[in-house]
Amino acid sequence: MNPQAGIAEDGQRPVVKSTAITEERNHRNLISFKVTHILLTALFLWLTTVHVIGILFFAKGFLLTRLVLDNRSECGVLPDGELSQVSDGCWHPKTFDRAVVLIIDALRYDFTIPSHRGLKEPQQKYYLDNLPLLHELAVSRPAHAVLLPFIADPPTSTLQRLKGLTTGTLPTFIDIGSNFAGTAIEEDNIVSQLKDAGKTIVHLGDDTWHSLFPGYFDPNMTRPYDSFNVWDLHTVDNGVIEHIMPLLDQSAAQWDVIFGHFLGVDHAGHRYGPDHPAMAEKLRQINDVLQQIIEKIDDDTLLVVMGDHGMDTKGDHGGESDEEVEAALWMYSKKPTFGRTETSALMPPATAKERPVGQIDLVSTLSILLGLPIPFNNLGKPIAEAFTGPKNTDWKNLVKVEHLAQSQIARYQKQYSRSRDLGLDDDAYSGQRIYLARSAEFAAEGRWKDAHYAYVEWHKEVISMYRRLWANFNMGDMLVGITISALALGLLLVFSRFSTADKASSAPSLLRSAVIGTAVGAAIGPGLGLVAPSLFSVMTGCIVSSSICGIMAAMYWTIRNRTGARSYLPSFWGWMALSFCLTQSAGFASNSYTIHEDTILLFFLVTFGIISLISSLRQATTTDRVLGTYQSILFILLTRLSSFSRLCREEQMPGCRSTFYASSNSSTSAPWQLLIPYAVALFLPEIVKAFYRGTASYAASAGFWIGFSFRIGLLLVAAYWTIDAADNGGWLADRISATALKTTNLTVARCALAIALPVGIGTFVWAKPCINISVSEPRPVLDNPGAPPRPQLTIFGYANVYGSRYLLMIPLLVLTVALLLPPMGQFSIAICTWQIMCLLEILDTNALTVSSRYKSSIGPIVLALLGSYHFFKTGHQATLASIQWNSAFVPLRTIQYPWSPLLVVFNTFGAQIICAAAVPLTVLWKRPTGKAGLRGLWNDVSGACLTHMLYYATIQLATTMWAGHLRRHLMLYRVFMPRYLMACAVLLIVDLVLVVASLAGVRAVGLSVGEVFGY
Template identity: 75%
Template sequence: MVGHAAEGQHIGDLPDAPPKLSPATEERNRRKIISFKVTHVLLTILLLWLTIVHIIGILFFAKGFLLARLVLDNKSECGVDPYGQPSAEFDGCWHPKTFDRAVIIIIDALRYDFTIPSSRFPIEAGSKFYLDNLPILHETASSSPANAFLLPFIADPPTSTLQRLKGLTTGTLPTFIDIGSNFAGTAIEEDNIVSQLKDAGKTIVHLGDDTWHSLFPGYFDSNMTRPYDSFNVWDLHTLDNGVIEHIMPLLDQSPVQWDVIFGHFLGVDHAGHRYGPDHPAMAEKLRQMNGVIRQIMDKLDDQTLLVIMGDHGMDPKGDHGGESDEEVEAALWMYSKKPRFGRIHENAVLPPATAKERPVGQIDLVSTLSILLGLAIPFNNLGMPIAEAFAGAGNTDWKNLAVVGRWAQSQISRYQEHYSRSRDLGLPQEAYTAQNTFLAQSRYAFEKGQWEQSYRAFIEWHREVISMYRQLWANFNLADMLIGVYLSGSALAFLLFFSRFLRGDKAGLAAGLVRSAGIGSAAGAATGAIVGTLLSAHFSLLTSVFVGAGAGGIAAAIFWSQQHHFAPKSYTPSAWGWMAFVFCVTQSAGFASNSYTIHEDTILLFFLGTFGIVALMSSLRQSSRPDRVLGTYQSIVFILLTRGASFSRLCREEQMPGCRSTFYASTNSSTSAPWQLLIPFSVALIIPEIIKAFYKGTASYAASAGFWIGFSVRMGLVLVAAYWTIDAVNNGDWLVDTFSSTTLQTIGITLARCALAVAIPVGIGTFVWAKPCIDISIAEPKGSVDASGNPARPQLTIFGYANVYGTRYFLVVPVFILASCLLLPPMGQYSIAILTWQILCLLEILDTNALTVTSNSKSSIGPIMLAILGSYHFFKTGHQATLASIQWNSAFVPLRTIQYPWSPLLVILNTFGAQIICAAAVPLVVLWKRSIEKTGLRGLWNDVLDACLTHILYYATIQLATTMWAGHLRRHLMLYRVFMPRYLMANGVLLIVDVVLALAALTSIRIAGLSVGEVFGY
């Protein structure tokens, strides 16, 4: 490692006795410390206030952007048909029932191709583990078409389990915002098939996934129902075995005490999340499901319907959440011991039906089950009955199809009428022309007894209706969206003005700014309350108060800043500042393109490479030889590390086939390749040595640095490596004959908790109580007198003085590094290790090129490059701006079950660990090799605040850009697949960075600053 400024600071002769401070000096130092602490509190309040403004802006835009439909609380009644007439049917509600009871089995993530034979696929796909292990469904549908049919079951994205359950029970199209409640579902209040069963006096039993109890509290029979925890994706067997254990006795009951059983298996889904679909564990789970289905079939009577279905599929890595074909194409199989089902002839409007059936929508299930079980179709249902369930054995029963189609059509028309009265869709009358034409044709043919023609027209009418709602049911509220953009834009303007154009003592003026913003927020809230009260017909009171508070606070802060410390001279950025500006603006503009958003990781690679090359050229021009050598060396290392990090990739579907994933063992796996287990051990060996080398470059590897970096961090990384080795042993069944899976899991959790103990209590405790990383050398005099003839005294030299601030503060960064490494697979640790090295290289580049943030140089390049580094390594740690790339299993690295709030926090740290590490490192662009004599603690606060605000400025710009582009492209084909996930990610990162800087970085600055100040008296 090339060093710089490694020599110690020569202080002078060692005095005979330590000098005693005068009372005035002690009082002055005491006041400095109090002022430093008060400033910290005020700056923390300032950043938290800015975070609240960001939250208000984000929530308002989301309120207008993510709302998709108005939920009507109307309910269908069994005794009243959709025309408002008393129902004349006694053996059912509106139509004679076909079955008395039903067993409805959801095999979570049952993809359609899991159920069909390998002969349907090319030869190279025939060896997949997920093929030919669940043959019962296809065999029955092929050999007994009157008893069973198998269909591709198309889910409406997003394909989270909670979202799909809502669609499967209400028959409605999903709204994107519901994806956010996947951690804790809320009860369904709109009409649904479960409530219809309850109203009909049916006894309902649920077994399995406890998500059902969040959606339908109090609906299930408490004596026979058995819920199980659903979120532990590492557990493949407990829930499934529990369902099997309890469902078989229920099927053997005599007399039968239940009417409908909902059984929800999760093993297939969990096997996909943990291993991917192409793994022996998936084959084992599918074989288990095959045996369970055979047992259930044997126990059914003629009056019981059996339904087997998947709620969604999975991608080649086993995840789901988006809308790729593999994620949305589940399987649906219905079975009756008595022949009741049929197929549609080839000359029908529907595609021909064979064992490889035509696809049907999941919204069609509710109307199908309702009519089969003699229930009223739920009021909000938008699906049409599945034709095969009503076509009849033998020749197609067109009359029955037309009758059930007419009941569904009349209910959908009733829903349309009520919805139009509640919310205007804003469509001209011409938009309904095609619907009205097909509806008139179907009714005319129905009255004439032309059953086939009537049914065809009903189907065409339904296609028009669904097409209309799919296009329009993102019912955007432009007013709320504009308010959100205005608040986010105002906050960005304040950030830009305050961080880049304002000169003066910002830290000293923090009290006045906070007070002004608080008064402005209060005045704005009061004004909003008055406006909301007077114009209650147009604005809600709560909306007006929040808008007023956010706008008033921002306006007051900008006005106060202009009045007190506005720089009259124009501010012209340096060449480095222009480069940071270009990086930020071009990236923001690029989010208007779906291809740019898809390949964002490549763009960030180009930005980092460009910076490295410019830094290399700048370093070569430095007049000081040590600066020239060190800057050149670190620039070259930075470029090589950037390119090295690019070898860690997780490709999103849109990047295929031009991208090859390396993050996991294969594109079909969620586990690491065996060779990747070398990475954590290499990280444990190399990273402490890298940090140690940078410390030794300024002779700072002293005091607590040796214990924390040389011993504790290394031991923590060794524990991390051991954990991931045990995880691989467990996943690969390498020692299955020696250790049980439970034993290995216990060992792994113990190792993970020990690693966390090293990272958090040991790491934080060391940082809080550590002294500056300095070493004092006392040299004995060579003679008895000095050059002046006075008695010689020992010479005092302080090693580490050149970087006392930077090395003291850096002790907090490994806390985040170690915690992130624990939660990331080996390739993720590879990326975090490179990120750590790159941060240190960046700090040396900034120092040798005089780009650190100081009172004389407000360079923005350091904070901006840290933000770009964090964004780049977000992708390199196995993430993408997609819901499917979230590594949910990180919640169970140190835990056995879901524990709030720890489980969500672990997932957040896993997902945004790179951005969190870079945010925590932002003060280092001020502190690294900073002289402590010049500006004291007050100047320190000013420069740190500049760096923090500039770092937030980058993320706030990205957030505003993605928000505006998502709003502008709200009708774009790729909205839900590309633009909205990136918009959600930008919002999340901005808020996380705000909180990290306010609560972690500023607090650490206070601790490090006081630590140095106590020793050196500044």
């Protein structure tokens, strides 16, 4: 056999089943092959379940939620328990009868101020100077309008901000997870207080409000719109405008409060970034609408315009950068109402640092202005400018409303401490008592201004206390989660790297041991709930005990039943793989290491390439030496080439320059980047074809799938992004309508997906081995002259029959992921695909495959490093703001579950998914068909998959432990917690890919090859 050409030469026949091998034996082998697949799938699913349990327990202690109290404020009862004597309102005389509250989603503060404020030269940005109305009225008519920086509490996602804006409470970690599955707000809030007061409430716009407040809005006047189609800039805004104007025109208004939620500014930011003509157009539209609304409202109506959060330089949000938290708040009244404090006498300031107000302050402010009680759970204070009066002298009124808010917060503190049994000592309240005493003293002396500032300091103490209080972690649950994850990692390590037992044969016994251990643990689990009820409930005790006992039983069986004598010291390559894992895990203790993780991975991959180059130069055969050297050099060059694609996170600035988009202020690609998809469509199929031809395997389905279908699919991807760029840039606006362009693009995207999924999966499942059979003319047998001539049978591609057949899966994944990524992301994925094939040749020429006698772990580990590295190169970071939500709408018009979340997952973790699916190739590439039979195939494949899983489990445990250890670190929210969440998500996704793609793909390959060559 020629291992490079894959040709069965004269006199050497491949192992093809003859009539001597009975069909019964084939049938038994086939059944055994399928059963082994089922058992290995069950084993991997059990390991995934264990990972889920460990992650959930740690998250339960780490991502705490605050206790939501059911108490409600009453109109006739003051916070101190006294009956209210106010006739025109609840706790304080009302200022307005009605209100129009407009939320301009993602209205950043600097969108509302002139570009020349504080600058020598005006900035030329599309988001500047297009919404001048707010600033002009605040300056020219200060008694009628006030413009303030409106500081959001992270996370800056819309649903969490709406909760804060209506309840006046601080967010906690776990709330971020509900952004796409909002549940009704059951705690006291301003909307429910309006409903209880008999007010008619109208909502227009973002339908998120209806998931939070079901049944609160007047059904005849309310108009909700889908909120998650971020490519639609106009439908929601036009709908709000269409319905709000007739309501304001009514001579006898049938409404009391209108909530209007505009989404165009937010969607323009997500789609294009803030510095784009579309943003200027949306801001000008909002400016015109506000001008019309101002003309229509009367003296008894309060107009409030606000942003729920800002946006970063790319138009995204979710984190805590200055651009994301600094929104704008503007209040307007036709009658003189507003004043200024000393610190805001020159409002609006040039920056948001001079006089910011918290978003939690809005609830108490609106409640008092509209004559409502302050909601029970509110922690905000009244906004001073709304109560000092138009002459800036009514400090007594301001102190009076601040006293009401202070009394309500004190009542909340008392109830919350009692419900949670916090047991706080006096030191926790000492600062608050000092400032309260001062405020009472100043008020008694008539020093109302000093009393106000004492209340301000008191409020700072309260907020600081609750921020610390709600960062109290449940160490018990965190330790349980770490314990389960660590035991699972230990089992993975022992079974994948140290056990000498055949993994395919071991799967039934290992599963049996795990089941027995789980049953024993479930039996003794309720005892934990009885012995330590403060730590475990009965259900929790069962889960913890069954998980730990199941893992321990499986590990005991693995250690007890290893067979054969071998050295457990790793080879040089094993030490290198181990050092990669351990150094990366240790590095997550450093915020700077975590921030620059992409650079560290670049170093690891280049290091591997250099060492493989040195190793290849030492190979004995010329073929291995030349091929290994060439592929190693190519691997290094491709790694360096891919480093040019980057999306810098805020902490990397200014030493980093983003190249993923057209600029750091854009979410769209530069025009020249449109050449990339066409280059990928031209060259990538040829590159894959070259690797097939290297083993004479470009035959059967390979020609149709790679040479035709894959190329057509990539051309459709290129066409999609070209049309998308034309739509974004308005290149064809005069010739083709936006609707026709969008319909065309959807059709192109769906055709590409049809090639990738139905055609690709069908081809992979039912394809025959990629071989060609050549029969020559009969020739005499040289060693037997008397024998009759017989034909010579040559099978091309036989030397790589497993690898070439399995590789058909990779293009379908590449095509799917490429469709969802912008052009620079496709550049990275194409390089990743090329590197995977280079890695396979390096492993083969250096005898480093998992099926080789060295059983090297370097292949699966380098694939994991590649997946992690190209996660960053496809425009992602371990931050919420880097999620490319637009990918949910590539083939869809609206959000559709579960497809939209799956599209975002493929976009975000596409590199890890492709690399995980490629893990079996480290076993199958150029694998001899007769090597240890099908059971040996399963043994090697499962070992490679477990090793790949081992890497991600190590990273997950490391980030979990460091996040727990550094829970008081200043960079926890910004760096360590997002990286921990990403590690957990990646581990679970890789676990599922190994089950759904890798193991299932090996089954399809085994059945296909076995059907031709015998099982």
